[in-house]
Amino acid sequence: MPKILLIAKREYLKIVRKKVFWLATLALPTFIIAVSIISNLSAEQSVKQIQKQASASKLILISDPSGQINPSYIAGPLQLTGYLERARQQVIDGSADALFVYPSDVLATHKIDVYAKSKGLLNDTGYSTLATDLLKTSILSSIGDAQKIAAYSANFNINLQTYKNGALVDNSLERFLVPGALVIIYFFMIMFASSYLLLSVAEEKENRMIETILSVVKPRELIFGKIIGQIGVVLTQVVTLIIFAVVGFSALSLKLPIPINFAAVKIDPVQLIFGVWCMACGFLIMANTMVGLGSIMPSYRDAQSFSSIFIIATIFPIYFITILLADPTGAIARAVSFFPYTAAMVLLFRNALDALPWWEMGLSIIALAVYTAASFYLAYKLFEIGALEYKAKLPFGQIVKRVMGK
Amino acid sequence: MSEPIIQVHNFNKFFGTQHVIKDLSFEIQEGEIFAFLGPNGSGKTTTIRALLGIYRPDSGELLINGKRFGPDQAAILGYLPEERGLYVTSPVLETMIYFGQLKGLSFVEARARSLAFLKKVDLEGKEDFTINKLSSGQQQKIQLGITILNEPQLLILDEPTKGLDPLNRELLMDILFDLNRNKGTTIVFSTHQMNEAEKIAHRLLMIKDGKRALYGKLEDVKNSFGHNNVHVEFDGQLVVDRTVFDGVVQTNTAELTPAEGISPQRLLEHLVKAKVKILKFEVSNPSLDEIFIQVSKE
Numbered sequence: 001m002p003k004i005l006l007i008a009k010r011e012y013l014k015i016v017r018k019k020v021f022w023l024a025t026l027a028l029p030t031f032i033i034a035v036s037i038i039s040n041l042s043a044e045q046s047v048k049q050i051q052k053q054a055s056a057s058k059l060i061l062i063s064d065p066s067g068q069i070n071p072s073y074i075a076g077p078l079q080l081t082g083y084l085e086r087a088r089q090q091v092i093d094g095s096a097d098a099l100f101v102y103p104s105d106v107l108a109t110h111k112i113d114v115y116a117k118s119k120g121l122l123n124d125t126g127y128s129t130l131a132t133d134l135l136k137t138s139i140l141s142s143i144g145d146a147q148k149i150a151a152y153s154a155n156f157n158i159n160l161q162t163y164k165n166g167a168l169v170d171n172s173l174e175r176f177l178v179p180g181a182l183v184i185i186y187f188f189m190i191m192f193a194s195s196y197l198l199l200s201v202a203e204e205k206e207n208r209m210i211e212t213i214l215s216v217v218k219p220r221e222l223i224f225g226k227i228i229g230q231i232g233v234v235l236t237q238v239v240t241l242i243i244f245a246v247v248g249f250s251a252l253s254l255k256l257p258i259p260i261n262f263a264a265v266k267i268d269p270v271q272l273i274f275g276v277w278c279m280a281c282g283f284l285i286m287a288n289t290m291v292g293l294g295s296i297m298p299s300y301r302d303a304q305s306f307s308s309i310f311i312i313a314t315i316f317p318i319y320f321i322t323i324l325l326a327d328p329t330g331a332i333a334r335a336v337s338f339f340p341y342t343a344a345m346v347l348l349f350r351n352a353l354d355a356l357p358w359w360e361m362g363l364s365i366i367a368l369a370v371y372t373a374a375s376f377y378l379a380y381k382l383f384e385i386g387a388l389e390y391k392a393k394l395p396f397g398q399i400v401k402r403v404m405g406k
Numbered sequence: 407m408s409e410p411i412i413q414v415h416n417f418n419k420f421f422g423t424q425h426v427i428k429d430l431s432f433e434i435q436e437g438e439i440f441a442f443l444g445p446n447g448s449g450k451t452t453t454i455r456a457l458l459g460i461y462r463p464d465s466g467e468l469l470i471n472g473k474r475f476g477p478d479q480a481a482i483l484g485y486l487p488e489e490r491g492l493y494v495t496s497p498v499l500e501t502m503i504y505f506g507q508l509k510g511l512s513f514v515e516a517r518a519r520s521l522a523f524l525k526k527v528d529l530e531g532k533e534d535f536t537i538n539k540l541s542s543g544q545q546q547k548i549q550l551g552i553t554i555l556n557e558p559q560l561l562i563l564d565e566p567t568k569g570l571d572p573l574n575r576e577l578l579m580d581i582l583f584d585l586n587r588n589k590g591t592t593i594v595f596s597t598h599q600m601n602e603a604e605k606i607a608h609r610l611l612m613i614k615d616g617k618r619a620l621y622g623k624l625e626d627v628k629n630s631f632g633h634n635n636v637h638v639e640f641d642g643q644l645v646v647d648r649t650v651f652d653g654v655v656q657t658n659t660a661e662l663t664p665a666e667g668i669s670p671q672r673l674l675e676h677l678v679k680a681k682v683k684i685l686k687f688e689v690s691n692p693s694l695d696e697i698f699i700q701v702s703k704e
Contacts, residue, residue: 003477006507014496208491212552215458215487216480216508388460390489401422 003217007225012232015196024192025237026244033248057097060127061087062134066106070138078134091115100131169354174264179352182275185238186282186348190314192237193230194286194307200226201294202303210387219383223376227287234283274361275351281368282344286314288375295379296386298393313341317349328355337364340371378403411436411560411592412457417466419452419616426452427616430466434594434609436559439586441607442596443694445702449616450596451488454564458485470560481510484558488565488596490549492537498524499533502551509556516555523551527577543574550578554585561585563595567602579606600694610694612701619701628691636662636670638677639686650676658685 001009015021061081062069074080077097081087090096098116106112112135116127140149162169204210213222289310290303297303317324317336324333328350336342337350337360347364350356356364381403386394412434419427427449434440444450455461457468459475470479493501499520506516524530527547529540537545546569554561561582567575583606585591597603603610603624610627612620620627636651638644638660646655651673653662664673670689677684692700 001507003508006504010504207493208487208489209493211455211460211487211489212485212491212505213508214460215477215483215485216505217477221477388455388489398422 004221004225004228007217007222008228008232011200011226011229012236014200015229015233016236021233025240029241029244029248032245059090059096060130061090061096061099063087063099063101065104066102067104068102068106068135068138070141073134073138073141088115091117098127100127100134102135106135175266176352177265178267179271179275179348182272182279183345183348183352185234186279186345187315187318188237188241189234189279189283190286190311193234193283194290194311196233197226197230197287198290198294198303198307199300200230201291202297202300205294205387205390206299208390214387219380219387223288223291223379223383226291227284230287231283271351271354274356274365275348277365278344278347278351278368281372282314282348284372285340285344285368285375286310288372288379292375292379292382295383296389296394296399298390302393310341314345317342317345321349324349325353328353329357334360338367340375343368343371409436410434411471412594413467413469413472414453414457415467417453417456417468418464419449419456419461420464425616427456430613430616430618432611432618432621434592436592437586437590438608439582439593439606440595441603441610442594443600443603443610443612443698444596444614444619445698446598448613450613451564452616453613454487454562454594454596458483458562480508481556482559483509484553484556484561484591486549486553486561486563486566488568492545492548492552494538495536497534497536498529498540498548501537502548502555505552506555511556519555519557520551523555527551542569543571546570546574547577550581554581557585557589558591561591561593561595563593565597566595567597567599575602582606600698604694612698614701620697624694625691627697628694634664634670634689635692636664636673637686637688637690638662638684640677641683641685642681644677644682645680647676647680 057077059079060077061079062074063081063084069080071080081099084101087096087099091099092115094117098114101113101115103109103111103113112128112131114127114131140152143149204213217225290307293303293306293310294300297306320332323330324346327333333346333350333355336346343364347356347368351361382399385399385402410433412432414433415431417427417430418425430449430453442450442454452461453468456463457470457475459477468474471482473479475483496504499517502520502523503513503516506519507513511519521530521533524533527550529544529547532540532544537548540548550566553563563582566578566582570578579602582593582595586593595603607624609623610620611618612627622630636653639658640660641658644655644660646652649665650668651662651664653660655662662673664670674684674687677687
């Protein structure tokens, strides 16, 4: 097996064999699924509770000075009353479950008074819902057209068609799924793999293994081997997350927050290739940065404090995503598209939004390639300079001089 | 002893403005045990690192088997650096196999050799232990195992006995002897333990401030280095005459150094003439320790 793959294999196995890796990988989807289950259950529970409450109630008094309540809806436990004070007293002494008061100016004030026996916070809120629904349904019934009433309550399917430069723009969610997934995968790569890589290089130095290993492998074989191993780790995480999410959602029959028609997912090869290029370059820039940092710092702890600066810089575009979404071809979006650490993520966003003209796409491909090559050169130099400096942190001035070959 | 396995010609190395190695040249023959000596900071580790391509020389040539060393020649080399460690959270056998494979062995071969080595150094049964579960002496054995797993043609050891207890030092020496005698392995080692160098080295190089101070066969170096010392046991009175000798005289013994141009034979004649009753007269070369101290002080 080539040395580079031996190193990659070792780096990969070293991480995926740790329990903490699987805990970290599965914690997030487990949390999301748990939240979905709880949310579904509690929604169902709330509806059931309200229904139960309505049917369990023996007497709900309705005082309607507004005259808006449709008398035909007054049935079962609902009963009209003209004596407000007596009705209120019935609620207080427990002979009535609730009293809904619709004042004469309810249409102007949108205010309903509800008096009820306390049955816990959730159940008490249920009376408010019931009082509101009763009024709304009564108002709608005054239209006198069942179809219009049904249409008013329906969820409309919107067929949105927008045009850009004379051509129809596809704004379906399915179109954004693949480029959107690339953004998420890139985010994971940066958050997880860069830390592992930093740890790997710094530990090698702390363990005093660098010199032994450099007598049997070339520095670039060691660096590439580590990076390939980390890419394997990230891919394992991504695949695990996808499998876990698909299996979890299907097995538990949970609904996605937004319905997606997977059959309609479209893959634009240019968009996909460009997205993968951005991800690869962005990841390599970050990986090379971590190799450089791990090499010049005497310990992992020292390196870690610096690494967070670069990690934050890389995911920084998330903080101004609204600006990117609102104006993906604006000056800010364009400027950060060419800053080495933000470029990949911003370009991925803009690629997903179809907001990259051809010339800009071409220019950014070249820029990313240049940044990646420069970051590798710098990482290699820093590795040469710092990998064997075990004890002290090298002064910044000396590092710069030696990188410049002085 | 035949072809030089290592050739270093006019090697110079700078760190910033500091000239750390100055025009260093030497050769090491295949099959010999070569001691690389020098005080701390004299440039031994820098020279070794440059020889292995870890550092780039500013000028000069450093060759192994006639060419610049690169990790592609890892199969012929065993290197034990001064700053050495292990992947402390990895299992013993896995670590050894990993390095064996990096040195060009197949998985099966690396595993078999690792198990054989562990048995040889009484670490059988510790294959699956993580390295941090071993004592420091046991960890040093693993380091040595990794170094010699590929049965290298050339073994370079930077301060190999540093931190070793006498028992492990003895074990290391036995293994090195065995490799040199039975496999013809060339051994280059740097050390501060002059007695070790004196015991096993065929030839030596001593550098000071990055320059060659002494170089050659052990006996040649001793002979060429200053005057012979004379150990005398006597009866009577021995008076120092600095025109003939200098030295430390005690009641019945004396350590004498003949003056410039005076042979031990002439010194003996002088003592006999001075009516000193000689019980024992022994000519001895200076020890490597003495030479080291003298060179270091110069």
